[in-house]
Amino acid sequence: AQKVTQAQTEISVVEKEDVTLDCVYETRDTTYYLFWYKQPPSGELVFLIRRNSFDEQNEISGRYSWNFQKSTSSFNFTITASQVVDSAVYFCALSEAPGGSYIPTFGRGTSLIVHP
Amino acid sequence: EAGVVQSPRYKIIEKKQPVAFWCNPISGHNTLYWYLQNLGQGPELLIRYENEEAVDDSQLPKDRFSAERLKGVDSTLKIQPAELGDSAVYLCASSLGGTGTTGETQYFGPGTRLLVL
Numbered sequence: 001a002q003k004v005t006q007a008q009t010e011i012s013v014v015e016k017e018d019v020t021l022d023c024v025y026e027t028r029d030t031t032y033y034l035f036w037y038k039q040p041p042s043g044e045l046v047f048l049i050r051r052n053s054f055d056e057q058n059e060i061s062g063r064y065s066w067n068f069q070k071s072t073s074s075f076n077f078t079i080t081a082s083q084v085v086d087s088a089v090y091f092c093a094l095s096e097a098p099g100g101s102y103i104p105t106f107g108r109g110t111s112l113i114v115h116p
Numbered sequence: 117e118a119g120v121v122q123s124p125r126y127k128i129i130e131k132k133q134p135v136a137f138w139c140n141p142i143s144g145h146n147t148l149y150w151y152l153q154n155l156g157q158g159p160e161l162l163i164r165y166e167n168e169e170a171v172d173d174s175q176l177p178k179d180r181f182s183a184e185r186l187k188g189v190d191s192t193l194k195i196q197p198a199e200l201g202d203s204a205v206y207l208c209a210s211s212l213g214g215t216g217t218t219g220e221t222q223y224f225g226p227g228t229r230l231l232v233l
Contacts, residue, residue, distance in 0.1 A: 106158030
Protein backbone atom coordinates (compact mmCIF):
# COMPACT_ATOMS: atom_id res chain seq x y z
CA ALA A 1 0.00 0.00 0.00
CA GLN A 2 1.19 3.48 -0.73
CA LYS A 3 1.81 5.90 2.10
CA VAL A 4 2.99 9.48 2.50
CA THR A 5 4.46 10.82 5.72
CA GLN A 6 4.90 14.47 6.51
CA ALA A 7 6.38 14.33 9.97
CA GLN A 8 6.39 18.08 10.53
CA THR A 9 2.94 19.15 11.65
CA GLU A 10 3.77 22.83 11.95
CA ILE A 11 6.81 24.97 11.21
CA SER A 12 7.19 28.57 12.29
CA VAL A 13 9.87 30.81 10.77
CA VAL A 14 10.66 34.47 10.48
CA GLU A 15 10.52 36.13 7.09
CA LYS A 16 13.63 35.65 4.93
CA GLU A 17 14.58 32.40 6.61
CA ASP A 18 14.95 29.28 4.49
CA VAL A 19 12.68 26.39 5.37
CA THR A 20 12.51 22.75 4.27
CA LEU A 21 9.35 20.67 4.36
CA ASP A 22 9.94 16.93 4.52
CA CYS A 23 8.05 14.23 2.65
CA VAL A 24 8.75 10.50 2.90
CA TYR A 25 6.77 8.02 0.85
CA GLU A 26 6.26 4.28 0.57
CA THR A 27 5.28 2.41 -2.55
CA ARG A 28 5.85 -0.99 -4.11
CA ASP A 29 5.56 0.35 -7.62
CA THR A 30 8.64 1.28 -9.62
CA THR A 31 6.64 3.86 -11.56
CA TYR A 32 4.88 6.54 -9.58
CA TYR A 33 4.28 10.27 -9.37
CA LEU A 34 4.89 12.71 -6.56
CA PHE A 35 3.24 16.07 -6.05
CA TRP A 36 3.35 19.09 -3.82
CA TYR A 37 0.30 21.28 -3.27
CA LYS A 38 -0.15 24.49 -1.31
CA GLN A 39 -3.39 25.17 0.58
CA PRO A 40 -3.71 28.80 1.68
CA PRO A 41 -6.42 29.84 4.16
CA SER A 42 -8.87 30.27 1.28
CA GLY A 43 -8.95 26.47 1.07
CA GLU A 44 -8.09 25.79 -2.56
CA LEU A 45 -5.21 23.39 -3.16
CA VAL A 46 -2.75 24.98 -5.53
CA PHE A 47 -0.55 22.70 -7.64
CA LEU A 48 3.18 23.34 -7.23
CA ILE A 49 5.04 20.44 -8.82
CA ARG A 50 4.68 16.96 -10.30
CA ARG A 51 7.60 14.56 -10.56
CA ASN A 52 7.73 11.02 -11.95
CA SER A 53 9.82 8.31 -10.38
CA PHE A 54 12.29 8.16 -13.25
CA ASP A 55 13.31 11.78 -13.00
CA GLU A 56 15.51 12.37 -9.97
CA GLN A 57 16.76 15.72 -11.09
CA ASN A 58 16.26 18.40 -8.51
CA GLU A 59 14.11 21.28 -9.61
CA ILE A 60 14.17 24.96 -8.85
CA SER A 61 11.39 27.42 -9.52
CA GLY A 62 12.11 30.86 -8.18
CA ARG A 63 12.36 30.60 -4.41
CA TYR A 64 11.06 27.02 -4.47
CA SER A 65 13.22 23.95 -4.89
CA TRP A 66 12.60 20.24 -4.63
CA ASN A 67 15.00 17.44 -3.73
CA PHE A 68 13.90 13.99 -4.89
CA GLN A 69 15.95 11.07 -3.56
CA LYS A 70 14.75 7.57 -4.38
CA SER A 71 17.41 6.04 -2.14
CA THR A 72 15.70 7.51 0.90
CA SER A 73 12.18 7.67 -0.58
CA SER A 74 12.03 11.37 0.05
CA PHE A 75 10.75 14.35 -1.88
CA ASN A 76 11.57 17.40 0.18
CA PHE A 77 10.52 20.97 -0.56
CA THR A 78 12.61 24.02 0.29
CA ILE A 79 11.50 27.63 0.29
CA THR A 80 14.36 30.09 0.18
CA ALA A 81 13.99 33.52 1.75
CA SER A 82 10.47 32.80 2.98
CA GLN A 83 7.78 35.45 2.80
CA VAL A 84 4.58 36.00 4.75
CA VAL A 85 2.59 34.99 1.65
CA ASP A 86 4.15 31.53 1.89
CA SER A 87 2.10 30.87 5.02
CA ALA A 88 -0.14 27.92 4.17
CA VAL A 89 -0.52 24.20 4.61
CA TYR A 90 1.62 22.21 2.20
CA PHE A 91 0.70 18.72 1.11
CA CYS A 92 2.85 16.05 -0.45
CA ALA A 93 1.01 13.40 -2.48
CA LEU A 94 1.81 10.10 -4.21
CA SER A 95 0.08 8.46 -7.15
CA GLU A 96 0.98 5.07 -8.52
CA ALA A 97 1.10 4.19 -12.21
CA PRO A 98 -1.30 1.91 -14.13
CA GLY A 99 -1.59 -1.52 -12.57
CA GLY A 100 -1.35 -0.17 -9.06
CA SER A 101 -4.00 1.40 -6.92
CA TYR A 102 -4.70 4.64 -8.67
CA ILE A 103 -6.16 6.35 -5.63
CA PRO A 104 -3.75 9.21 -4.90
CA THR A 105 -2.53 9.42 -1.33
CA PHE A 106 -1.92 12.72 0.43
CA GLY A 107 0.16 13.30 3.51
CA ARG A 108 -1.36 15.03 6.50
CA GLY A 109 0.20 18.32 5.54
CA THR A 110 2.69 20.70 7.12
CA SER A 111 1.43 24.05 8.30
CA LEU A 112 4.00 26.75 7.57
CA ILE A 113 3.73 30.04 9.42
CA VAL A 114 5.99 32.84 8.28
CA HIS A 115 6.18 35.76 10.69
CA PRO A 116 7.04 39.25 9.48
CA GLU B 117 -9.20 30.16 -18.10
CA ALA B 118 -11.68 29.47 -15.32
CA GLY B 119 -10.66 27.03 -12.63
CA VAL B 120 -12.76 24.39 -10.92
CA VAL B 121 -15.94 25.93 -9.57
CA GLN B 122 -17.75 24.63 -6.52
CA SER B 123 -20.90 25.70 -4.75
CA PRO B 124 -21.94 26.42 -2.16
CA ARG B 125 -18.77 27.50 -0.39
CA TYR B 126 -20.32 26.98 3.02
CA LYS B 127 -23.26 24.95 4.23
CA ILE B 128 -24.72 24.51 7.69
CA ILE B 129 -27.41 21.89 8.19
CA GLU B 130 -28.94 19.88 10.97
CA LYS B 131 -28.21 16.20 11.22
CA LYS B 132 -30.46 13.89 9.26
CA GLN B 133 -31.03 16.58 6.63
CA PRO B 134 -29.92 16.04 3.02
CA VAL B 135 -27.25 18.18 1.40
CA ALA B 136 -25.83 18.48 -2.10
CA PHE B 137 -22.63 19.93 -3.48
CA TRP B 138 -22.04 20.99 -7.06
CA CYS B 139 -18.84 21.04 -9.08
CA ASN B 140 -17.99 22.38 -12.52
CA PRO B 141 -14.56 21.19 -13.71
CA ILE B 142 -12.08 22.98 -15.91
CA SER B 143 -13.29 23.02 -19.50
CA GLY B 144 -11.99 20.03 -21.42
CA HIS B 145 -11.09 18.01 -18.35
CA ASN B 146 -12.56 14.53 -18.61
CA THR B 147 -11.63 13.28 -15.16
CA LEU B 148 -13.37 14.58 -12.07
CA TYR B 149 -12.66 13.76 -8.43
CA TRP B 150 -14.47 14.30 -5.17
CA TYR B 151 -12.38 14.41 -2.01
CA LEU B 152 -13.16 14.65 1.67
CA GLN B 153 -10.83 16.68 3.84
CA ASN B 154 -11.13 16.51 7.61
CA LEU B 155 -9.55 19.16 9.79
CA GLY B 156 -5.80 18.69 10.01
CA GLN B 157 -5.76 15.95 7.42
CA GLY B 158 -4.97 15.59 3.77
CA PRO B 159 -7.70 15.05 1.17
CA GLU B 160 -9.07 11.53 0.81
CA LEU B 161 -10.58 10.40 -2.44
CA LEU B 162 -14.30 9.59 -2.39
CA ILE B 163 -14.95 8.98 -6.07
CA ARG B 164 -13.33 9.50 -9.47
CA TYR B 165 -15.14 9.88 -12.79
CA GLU B 166 -13.81 9.32 -16.27
CA ASN B 167 -16.37 11.27 -18.30
CA GLU B 168 -19.71 10.08 -16.92
CA GLU B 169 -18.42 6.75 -15.59
CA ALA B 170 -17.48 6.29 -11.94
CA VAL B 171 -14.23 4.31 -12.09
CA ASP B 172 -13.07 4.60 -8.48
CA ASP B 173 -15.80 4.70 -5.84
CA SER B 174 -14.52 2.20 -3.27
CA GLN B 175 -14.03 4.97 -0.71
CA LEU B 176 -17.56 6.35 -1.06
CA PRO B 177 -19.90 5.40 1.83
CA LYS B 178 -22.71 4.27 -0.37
CA ASP B 179 -25.30 3.95 2.36
CA ARG B 180 -25.62 7.73 2.58
CA PHE B 181 -23.43 9.23 -0.13
CA SER B 182 -24.20 9.36 -3.81
CA ALA B 183 -22.69 11.15 -6.77
CA GLU B 184 -23.52 11.69 -10.37
CA ARG B 185 -21.99 13.18 -13.49
CA LEU B 186 -24.75 12.73 -15.99
CA LYS B 187 -23.35 14.51 -19.04
CA GLY B 188 -19.69 14.05 -18.24
CA VAL B 189 -19.21 17.66 -17.20
CA ASP B 190 -20.79 18.97 -13.98
CA SER B 191 -21.06 16.71 -10.99
CA THR B 192 -23.16 16.58 -7.84
CA LEU B 193 -22.27 14.90 -4.56
CA LYS B 194 -25.14 14.21 -2.17
CA ILE B 195 -25.36 13.13 1.43
CA GLN B 196 -28.65 11.82 2.76
CA PRO B 197 -29.07 11.81 5.66
CA ALA B 198 -26.15 13.85 6.98
CA GLU B 199 -24.48 12.86 10.25
CA LEU B 200 -22.41 14.90 12.67
CA GLY B 201 -19.25 13.15 11.50
CA ASP B 202 -19.79 14.39 7.95
CA SER B 203 -18.66 17.87 8.94
CA ALA B 204 -15.63 18.48 6.74
CA VAL B 205 -14.50 20.18 3.56
CA TYR B 206 -15.58 18.56 0.32
CA LEU B 207 -13.16 19.23 -2.50
CA CYS B 208 -13.67 18.74 -6.20
CA ALA B 209 -10.76 18.40 -8.61
CA SER B 210 -10.35 17.76 -12.31
CA SER B 211 -7.66 16.60 -14.70
CA LEU B 212 -7.37 16.09 -18.45
CA GLY B 213 -8.02 12.36 -18.33
CA GLY B 214 -7.58 9.62 -20.89
CA THR B 215 -6.28 6.08 -21.09
CA GLY B 216 -3.38 5.27 -18.81
CA THR B 217 -3.18 8.73 -17.37
CA THR B 218 -2.69 7.96 -13.74
CA GLY B 219 -0.43 10.40 -12.04
CA GLU B 220 -2.04 13.33 -13.81
CA THR B 221 -1.96 16.73 -12.25
CA GLN B 222 -5.23 17.51 -10.54
CA TYR B 223 -6.58 21.03 -10.23
CA PHE B 224 -8.73 21.72 -7.21
CA GLY B 225 -11.70 23.90 -6.51
CA PRO B 226 -12.08 26.00 -3.34
CA GLY B 227 -14.16 23.34 -1.61
CA THR B 228 -17.45 23.33 0.27
CA ARG B 229 -17.17 23.59 4.02
CA LEU B 230 -19.98 21.56 5.61
CA LEU B 231 -21.05 21.87 9.22
CA VAL B 232 -23.61 19.40 10.52
CA LEU B 233 -25.27 20.42 13.79
